Amino acid sequence: MLQALKLEPEKCTGCLQCEMACSYENEGVFNPAKSRIKVFAFHDEGRFAPYTCTQCDQAWCMHACPVEAIVVNAATGAKEVLESVCVGCKVCTIACPFGTVNYSHDSGKVIKCDLCGGDPWCAKACPTGAITYVASDDTGLERMRAWAQQGLPSAASFAAPTEKAVQTYNRAS
Amino acid sequence: MAWANKVLRVNLSDGTVTDEPLNMDWARQYLGQRGLASKYLVEEIDPKCDPLGPENKLIMTTGPLTGTMASTGGRYSVVCKSPLTGAIACSNSGGYIGAELKNAGWDMVIFEGKSPRPVYLYIENDHAELLDAAAIWGKSAWETDKILHRTHQDPQLRIACVGRSAEAGCFYAGVINDLHRAAGRSGVGTVMAAKNLKALACRGTRGVGNIKDPLRFLQATEEGKRVLRENAVTGQGLPQYGTQVLMNVINEAGAMPTRNMRETQFEGAHSISGEAMHEPRKSDGRPNLTANAACFACTIACGRISTVDKEHYTIQNKPQYWGNSGGLEYEAAWALGSDTGVDDLDALTYANFVCNEDGFDPISFGATVAAAMELYDLGLITQAQTDGIEFKFGSAEALTQAAELVAKGEGFGKDLGLGSKRLCEKYGRPELSMTVKGQEFPAYDPRGIQGMGLAYATANRGACHLRGYTVASEILGIPEKTDPLSTEGKPELVKAFQDATAAFDSSGLCLFTSFAWTLDDVAPQLDAACEGEWSAEKLLEVGERVWNLERQFNLTAGLTSKDDTLPKRLLEEGANVGPAQGKVNELGKMLPHYYEVRGWDSDGVPTSETRQRLGLA
Numbered sequence: 001m002l003q004a005l006k007l008e009p010e011k012c013t014g015c016l017q018c019e020m021a022c023s024y025e026n027e028g029v030f031n032p033a034k035s036r037i038k039v040f041a042f043h044d045e046g047r048f049a050p051y052t053c054t055q056c057d058q059a060w061c062m063h064a065c066p067v068e069a070i071v072v073n074a075a076t077g078a079k080e081v082l083e084s085v086c087v088g089c090k091v092c093t094i095a096c097p098f099g100t101v102n103y104s105h106d107s108g109k110v111i112k113c114d115l116c117g118g119d120p121w122c123a124k125a126c127p128t129g130a131i132t133y134v135a136s137d138d139t140g141l142e143r144m145r146a147w148a149q150q151g152l153p154s155a156a157s158f159a160a161p162t163e164k165a166v167q168t169y170n171r172a173s
Numbered sequence: 174m175a176w177a178n179k180v181l182r183v184n185l186s187d188g189t190v191t192d193e194p195l196n197m198d199w200a201r202q203y204l205g206q207r208g209l210a211s212k213y214l215v216e217e218i219d220p221k222c223d224p225l226g227p228e229n230k231l232i233m234t235t236g237p238l239t240g241t242m243a244s245t246g247g248r249y250s251v252v253c254k255s256p257l258t259g260a261i262a263c264s265n266s267g268g269y270i271g272a273e274l275k276n277a278g279w280d281m282v283i284f285e286g287k288s289p290r291p292v293y294l295y296i297e298n299d300h301a302e303l304l305d306a307a308a309i310w311g312k313s314a315w316e317t318d319k320i321l322h323r324t325h326q327d328p329q330l331r332i333a334c335v336g337r338s339a340e341a342g343c344f345y346a347g348v349i350n351d352l353h354r355a356a357g358r359s360g361v362g363t364v365m366a367a368k369n370l371k372a373l374a375c376r377g378t379r380g381v382g383n384i385k386d387p388l389r390f391l392q393a394t395e396e397g398k399r400v401l402r403e404n405a406v407t408g409q410g411l412p413q414y415g416t417q418v419l420m421n422v423i424n425e426a427g428a429m430p431t432r433n434m435r436e437t438q439f440e441g442a443h444s445i446s447g448e449a450m451h452e453p454r455k456s457d458g459r460p461n462l463t464a465n466a467a468c469f470a471c472t473i474a475c476g477r478i479s480t481v482d483k484e485h486y487t488i489q490n491k492p493q494y495w496g497n498s499g500g501l502e503y504e505a506a507w508a509l510g511s512d513t514g515v516d517d518l519d520a521l522t523y524a525n526f527v528c529n530e531d532g533f534d535p536i537s538f539g540a541t542v543a544a545a546m547e548l549y550d551l552g553l554i555t556q557a558q559t560d561g562i563e564f565k566f567g568s569a570e571a572l573t574q575a576a577e578l579v580a581k582g583e584g585f586g587k588d589l590g591l592g593s594k595r596l597c598e599k600y601g602r603p604e605l606s607m608t609v610k611g612q613e614f615p616a617y618d619p620r621g622i623q624g625m626g627l628a629y630a631t632a633n634r635g636a637c638h639l640r641g642y643t644v645a646s647e648i649l650g651i652p653e654k655t656d657p658l659s660t661e662g663k664p665e666l667v668k669a670f671q672d673a674t675a676a677f678d679s680s681g682l683c684l685f686t687s688f689a690w691t692l693d694d695v696a697p698q699l700d701a702a703c704e705g706e707w708s709a710e711k712l713l714e715v716g717e718r719v720w721n722l723e724r725q726f727n728l729t730a731g732l733t734s735k736d737d738t739l740p741k742r743l744l745e746e747g748a749n750v751g752p753a754q755g756k757v758n759e760l761g762k763m764l765p766h767y768y769e770v771r772g773w774d775s776d777g778v779p780t781s782e783t784r785q786r787l788g789l790a
Contacts, residue, residue, distance in 0.1 A: 013474035015467035016269075020242045023380060028387075030241050031276060031380020033329075043352065046463035046478035046497030125242070127398065127472035 002077040004136035005113075005120060009049035011130035014041055018050060021125035025116055034104070036113040037122045037131070050131055052122070053100040053113040055079055061112070064095035077136070078115040086110060174383040175237035175702040176200060177280045181301055183294060185368050186227060186286030190294075190301045195280050201705055202788060204712075206236035207263045208679035208719040210252040210281055214261065215722055217283075220730035224256040224360075225367040227287035233274065233333070233348075233373065234282075236681025237703050240275035240381040240469075243394045244401055245683035247272040247469025251356040253364045254730070257344045257537070257592055258611040258635040261726045264347060264361045265639070265678060266333075267468030267476075268354030270375065273331035277377025288369035293334070295325070296375040306371040313337055313580070314349040314532045315493075321374045334372035335362040336532030341582020342366075343590035345537035345613075349529060353499025354468065354476075357534040359612060359634050390701035397686075397694055398472050404689035406649070411475040411685065412465055416503035417447030419616075424511075426648055426657065427751020428621030430614060431511045432566050433543040434607045434740075437618045437748040441516025445506050449518055456482045461518055463497050468683070475685060477501060479522050487523035487573050499529050504638070507616035508539025513546060513572050520569035524576040531580035537592055540613035542575050544593040544605055553600045560584040604741050610635035610732065619739065619758040620748040622647050624655070624663040626758035627767055630737045631667065633723035639684060641671040651688060658752070660759050664767035672716035679719060680712075718787040721771075721779050725789065734777035737764060 019035035027034045037052035059079045062070040069085035070092060072078070081101075086109040092101045093110060101112040113120075115133075123133040178195045196213075203209040210232040222228040231253040238246040249271025255262035274282070277298050284294075291306035308324070309317045314336040321332050331351060339346030339362040346362035347355040356362070384390045401407040410418040423429050424442035431439040443449060450462040459480065466476035479500025481488050488494040501509075501522055509521045528535040548554040549564035556563065560578070562585065564571045578586025588596055593613050597606035607614050612635025619626030624643035632640035643666050647657035655666060673692055677684050680699060692709040700707040727736075738744075739760055747755040768775060772783030784790045 013465050013467035013471075013476075015471050015474065016469055017242060017472065020470065024242065024387075024391075027380070029380035029382030031378065031382070032272075033276065033378035034380060043498070044496030046466075046480070048464075048466075127244075127402070128474070 002136045003118070003133050004055065004139055005052065005115070005123060006132045006134050006139045007050050007052075008130050009047060011128045012039060012048040012050055013128055014039055014048035015127065017125040017127060018122035018131055021121035025121040026111070034111075036100075036111060050122075051100070053079070054098065055113075055115070060095040060097060061092035061101045064091045066091060073114070073117070076115045076118040079112070080114045081110055081112055083107070083109050174385060174704050175241065175381070176205065177275060177278050177381070179279055181279050181282045181296070183282060183284045183301070183303065184286050185284055185288040185292065185303070185370060188288070188292075188303050190303065202715070203719060204237065204676070204679040204715050205280065206234050206239070206248065206250050206679045206681055207252065207265070207675060208715060210234035210250060211261060211263060211719060211722055211726070213281070213283065214252055214254070215726050218254065220254065220726045222254060224254040224259065224364060227368070229254050229364060231284045231361070231364050231368060231370070232281055233284075235271050235275045235280055236679060238698065239681035240272040241384070241394070241681070241702060242391070242470060243682060243698050243702075244398045244472040245468065245470060245686050246681050247471065248681050248683055249274060249356075250678065251348050251361040251365075253361055255359040255361070255634065256363050256367075257360040259730055260610055260634055260732060261723045261730075262359035262361050262634055263678070264356035264358045265684070266348070266350055266354050266356040267471065267683060268351035269469045270331045270333045270350035270373070271681070272469040273375045273377045275377065276380055277375055278379045282373070284365075284368060284370060287367070291369045291371050293321070293370065293372035293374060296373070296377070298377060298379055309334070309371050311337065311340065313530045315352060315530045317372055318352055321372060325374065327376060330374050330376050332372055332374050334532070335366045336530060337581055338531045338533040338579055338590065339363050339366035341587070341590065343533050343579055343582060344592045344595065345534040345541075345590075347532050347534050349532040353529040355529065355532070355534070358536065358637065362532050384702050385704060386701045390698065393697040393701045397690065397698055400694055401472055401686060401689050406651070406688040407473050407686065408689075411473050411688070414447030414450075415465075415475045415477045415500075417450060417477070417501060417506055419503045420446035420506060421448065422648065423617060426621055427748060427753045428618040428648075428657070429507070429511055430607070430616065430618045432514045433512060433540075433547040433605065434614070434618060434742055435547070436750065437621055437753060438751045439511035439514075439516075441514070442511060444516040445501070445510040445518050445521055447503075450477065450479065450500065454482055454519070456484055461522060462500060471683065473685060481519045481523050481526070485519040485523065487520055494523065494526055498526050501525055504616050505535035505539070508536045508543075508613075509572060510539075512539050512543040514566035515569045515572050517569040520573055524573050527573075527576040527580050533579055536615055537613040538576065538579060538589070540607055541589050541591075541593045541596055542572060544597055544607065545575075545589060546571070547605055548597070548600050548602065551602070553602060558585060558588065607740055607742070608636055609739060610736050612636050617644055618748065618753075619743055620756050621751060621753035622657045623660050623758060623763070624657070624666055626739055626743065626760050627663055627667045627763040628670070630739055630760055630764065631671075631767060633720065633727060640674060641667050642674070642684075642687075643667055643670050645670070645688065649688075652691065658756060660762045664763050664770045667763075667767060668770050671720055672713055674716065675719040676712040676716035679715060714787070718789065721783065721787055721789055724779060728778060737777055
């Protein structure tokens with residue numbers, strides 16, 4: 001079964017180990033500026049969020065490429081850039097709705113996540129489990145479990161309704 | 174290699190910037206960061222110089238592992254002669270600025286002279302230039318950060334700068350980077366502002382690539398991360414509670430300096446502890462703590478991100494403080510809290526925000542407020558001096574108003590900006606200043622932790638917990654437990670901690686890894702990254718060399734063994750409560766033997782054999 005990167009921002013501490021792992025695997029240098037995965041800091045909210053290519057099935061970047069430099073890796077499902085074919089026209093960077101394909105000034109080509117051929121370094125480097133590589137059909141499983149548990153009439157939830165539940169109840173009544 | 178092999182020299186007097194190769198002979202002896210920059214400083218300035226004059230230099234420096242995947246490999250230090258102590262200063266900070274500087278291709282930046290007008294240094298990889306700072310001079314560190322991001326239209330720019338306290342001459346102003354990380358101690362920000370240098374704004378996109386043995390480096394750093402993950406302190410305690418994990422532990426040990434160190438336990442400790450930061454506030458139902466934040470490359474993430482309740486008296490109608498920002502570390506919580514007798518967690522968090530916003534050290538600030546409160550208690554300071562503030566122990570209002578005054582350098586804030594030593598001298602009671610060499614104590618009462626008394630008395634930058642943290646052994650049992658109330662073996666213990674610490678501080682790694690790592694864990698990482706051979710033994714020797722180099726700087730600057738002492742209160746007044754009740758610090762039993770262990774003569778001067786052994790002759 002295909003696997004996908006699962007990103008959980010609430011676990012991210014902003015250490016940038018993923019960015020260094022990514023840049024090292026792809027460019028041979030520890031350099032966040034060359035990473036295909038990016039961690040964004042939201043200072044006022046006190047949160048960090050990692051973000052990278054989700055490997056769309058009908059990939060905008062791939063369809064937009066005029067020279068067919070972006071191809072599917074059948075084993076991983078990743079959309080990979082063929083450096084030798086890419087002409088650096090950047091149309092894919094416009095086509096991608098998520099901004100995860102970017103132009104590299106140094107090489108004159110575009111760069112994007114290729115799942116490291118099925119062994120993504122960012123996931124291995126993440127110290128908090130904010131980035132994991134899991135079966136692509138199951139990325140939502142834990143979130144489903146959490147919601148499912150909320151509906152469960154456990155002793156604890158009867159004894160102490162959450163603040164949010166109380167507010168919701170008050171609004172409703 | 175791992176070093177970028179390039180130094181940026183900025184002459185502020187003539188406005189020139191030049192690059193030069195890193196002195197690799199010195200790098201082999203002093204490694205990087207604290208050690209190597211101290212070597213540059215010793216070679217380039219007269220230790221007797223006026224710390225606030227143009228002849229002092231200020232060095233921002235990285236270590237060889239800064240900017241790499243080694244856990245915590247993001248540190249940088251600011252090195253200069255300190256205006257607070259007159260001794261050598263080296264203040265270490267995390268966040269992202271150190272790695273950014275290294276990614277831009279620089280090991281260190283040496284600032285010399287004094288600019289005729291306010292300027293800031295802008296670096297984009299090889300390109301460096303001094304730019305006019307008229308738009309940011311007079312602004313807080315937070316406003317400066319915002320304005321520079323807007324001016325350069327670059328959200329990824331990293332910024333280190335001074336706030337208004339430094340411009341106003343506060344003796345303990347730091348250099349703030351990434352909004353709430355700080356090279357905080359010893360007044361390094363005061364020196365920066367005295368040079369008319371407001372900020373460093375840096376963008377580096379070149380990366381760190383010249384690792385000696387990449388495969389071995391990845392294996393060694395992975396192994397290091399495993400050790401941190403599996404250690405109870407770095408794997409659980411620090412991530413969960415931050416450094417605030419210590420508040421209740423140290424209070425129980427009876428080593429919690431309280432109300433200007435009159436007392437050794439604080440009845441309000443729990444209210445301001447790491448545990449309390451997790452508890453929902455009664456007022457708005459939210460806990461003080463929002464999240465952990467890591468510095469660059471750090472897999473521990475002890476950093477705290479916090480909020481203050483919007484309805485708290487400190488921030489009503491002040492929306493700039495309504496969001497999240499850097500929360501309380503143990504040192505800030507202690508100094509702002511138990512040392513002033515204030516147990517209002519949100520008030521402390523607000524005071525800490527203000528310290529970050531305008532760039533001054535919460536340890537020295539809190540301890541100076543505590544000294545002022547004692548002077549007020551004794552009637553030596555009255556409301557005539559305090560701008561009408563009732564400066565009583567336990568007053569959260571006095572604390573938070575004091576922070577606002579020091580931030581702007583206004584009114585009584587000018588007195589408080591002097592630091593505890595100069596303040597107590599000014600009001601005629603120098604013995605009430607809880608300082609060594611003019612620097613305020615951190616959060617461990619040395620009557621309850623004997624080794625720390627010796628560590629404070631001999632620390633090269635004045636009283637400091639980050640120069641020889643024997644608390645690890647005496648309280649936490651790392652690497653092995655020693656009796657905190659005994660002086661037995663402490664000279665050797667203090668020396669071992671001091672030397673190892675100097676090596677950690679020269680590497681680019683965070684000292685907090687040493688809860689789990691020894692130099693045996695650091696050596697393989699350095700050895701795989703850096704040219705040359707780096708064993709634990711060699712690192713310990715580097716540490717000892719750095720320690721003696723700093724000592725020699727201080728001796729030449731005019732400090733003597735008479736400065737290796739503690740305030741009378743700690744040597745003569747017994748602890749009032751707790752396990753150490755009735756005990757004083759027995760420094761006199763430890764100091765002479767410490768000099769022997771160090772290979773120093775009875776005046777605390779390194780002997781010629783010691784200097785020769787360390788290559789310092």
